[in-house]
Amino acid sequence: xxxxxxxxxxxxxxxxxxxxxxxxxxxxxxxxxxxxxxxxxxxxxxxxxxxxxxxxxxxxxxxxxxxxxxxxxxxxxxxxxxxxxxxxxxxxxxxxxxxxxxxxxxxx
Amino acid sequence: xxxxxxxxxxxxxxxxxxxxxxxxxxxxxxxxxxxxxxxxxxxxxxxxxxxxxxxxxxxxxxxxxxxxxxxxxxxxxxxxxxxxxxxxxxxxxxxxxxxxxxxxxxxx
Numbered sequence: 001x002x003x004x005x006x007x008x009x010x011x012x013x014x015x016x017x018x019x020x021x022x023x024x025x026x027x028x029x030x031x032x033x034x035x036x037x038x039x040x041x042x043x044x045x046x047x048x049x050x051x052x053x054x055x056x057x058x059x060x061x062x063x064x065x066x067x068x069x070x071x072x073x074x075x076x077x078x079x080x081x082x083x084x085x086x087x088x089x090x091x092x093x094x095x096x097x098x099x100x101x102x103x104x105x106x107x108x
Numbered sequence: 109x110x111x112x113x114x115x116x117x118x119x120x121x122x123x124x125x126x127x128x129x130x131x132x133x134x135x136x137x138x139x140x141x142x143x144x145x146x147x148x149x150x151x152x153x154x155x156x157x158x159x160x161x162x163x164x165x166x167x168x169x170x171x172x173x174x175x176x177x178x179x180x181x182x183x184x185x186x187x188x189x190x191x192x193x194x195x196x197x198x199x200x201x202x203x204x205x206x207x208x209x210x211x212x213x214x215x216x
Contacts, residue, residue, distance in 0.1 A: 003202055014206055016122065016168060018157050049126050051159040051166045058159045058166045060124060086216060094111055094213045098122055098206035105202045108194055 003105055004047020005062040010100045012046060013063045018056060019085075019093035028089050035081050042075070044068025062100070069097060111213055112155020113170040118208045120154060121171045126164060127193075127201035136197050143189050150183070152176025170208070177205060 005012055021028070039045055039061060046062035063069045072078060085093070113120055129136070147153055147169060154170035171177045180186060193201070 003200070006202075014124065014204070016124070016208075018168075049164060049166060051161050051164045053159050053161060056157060056159045058157060058168065060126075060166065086214065090214070090216055092111070092213070092215045094114075094211060096122070096208050096211040098208045100124075100204050100206045103202060103204040105200070106194065106198070107200045108198055 004049050004060075005100070005103070006047075006105055008046055008062075008064070010102050012100050013066060013069060014098045014100050015061045015063065015069055016096040016098060017059045017061075017093065019089075020056060020091045021052075021089060022091055026088050027084075031081050031084065035078060038075070038077055039072060042068065042072050044071075066097070112157050112168075113208070113211070114155075114213055116154055116170075116172070118210050120208050121174060121177060122206045122208050123169045123171065123177055124204040124206060125167045125169075125201065127197075128164060128199045129160075129197060130199055134196050135192075139189050139192065143186060146183070146185055147180060150176065150180050152179075174205070 036048055036050075039048060044064040045068070046064060048059065048061045050059040051057070061072075063072070144156055144158075147156060152172040153176070154172060156167065156169045158167040159165070169180075171180070
């Protein structure tokens with residue numbers, strides 16, 4: 001989903017999730033798709049962008065407020081995925097909560 | 109570079125660059141590596157994280173201030189790369205300037 005939150009005027013919020021995976025899928029792909037679907041139904045969700053290569057994965061979700069981010073963090077199905085992530089899928093990860101102050105989109 | 113800006117207490121700043129590429133390399137790889145090297149020598153640079161798959165590329169650079177971001181944007185070698193990006197490498201891209209309000213790092 002390129003150009004997520006394109007129609008929203010800043011400020012809005014972004015959660016930057018970067019991770020390094022362990023070897024093997026172990027149910028990751030299915031759960032990952034499920035989480036994107038679930039997130040997109042949450043109140044205040046504005047879009048998601050994701051890329052992964054051999055070294056690193058980056059997923060950025062966009063939200064209308066810190067309250068919406070908090071609700072998503074505490075969603076029970078998401079909590080199950082978070083626990084599984086810590087136990088099985090990730091070697092390490094980081095989470096950053098950011099306020100998007102300005103944006104520009106370019107189409108060539 | 110996972111855990112970029114790990115030793116820096118928020119707030120600091122992030123530039124989220126997402127893009128879809130045109131077909132073929134056309135000098136992209138060499139220029140991309142050169143830009144990372146150049147950025148890392150700029151005043152106020154705190155780190156960079158990047159991932160690309162078939163659909164999307166995401167690069168996030170971290171900075172100590174909006175002034176440092178502005179200086180990097182106006183760096184002359186970087187400007188040449190920006191122009192070439194618009195002409196040859198990208199189908200579309202977006203740039204978001206964000207204030208990182210909090211972060212957490214996890215090692216399993």
